[in-house]
Amino acid sequence: MKPENEGTKINVGSMGIGFGLDYYHSKDQFIHFGYSALFGGADRTWVEATETERSHRIIESMTTEYISLSNNHKFGQFSIGYGLSFAHNKWDYKRRRWLWVFFIPVPVLLEHRVEQHNAFGFVFPMHLQVGEYFNVGAVYRPTFLRTTATHKLAYEHLLSLEFAWKIRVKK
DSSP states (O other): OOOTTSOOOOOOOOEEEEEEEEEEEETTEEEEEEEEEEEEEEEEEEEOOOSSSOOEEEEEEEEEEEEEEEEEEEETTEEEEEEEEEEEEEEEEEEEEEEEETTEEEEEEEEEEEEEEEEEEEEEEEEEEETTTEEEEEEEEEEEEESSSSSOEEEEEEEEEEEEEOOOOOO
16 A cells, blocks of 8 residues: 555555355356455554653554456356456554553553545456355455545555355356
């Protein structure tokens, strides 16, 4: 992620959730419409104490939500696709220190910045069907055009590992 007036931020997340719908328009091709929300977790760092300021904690977190529409080709148990995506990305930065009041630590917020923007890009899903309903795969989602940021053109990407439960509804 590239927040405005900041350098590139890299984070390895741990959790997300997604919902989707597959429509098979032929035996080996389907269109997928999906929504995903990914929580990048938070990087926590301690900054060492200086003579004028006590040590403080910095917490940076990144989240993204996106919708995508992709055309996918199925080759046996393997599927690969290409499509478009629209994302809402958010970077949250907090710097705080602990103030001790009667032996009880109380957090004091020293600085808080939030940067969020929307972006258009592509989506490239790849999945392997394992069993009748379970799929394992990866999704690469690059974005290029940011609609709500000062710098409109910026490359950002998300690479996610997915575990999907797909239930087929038959006619």
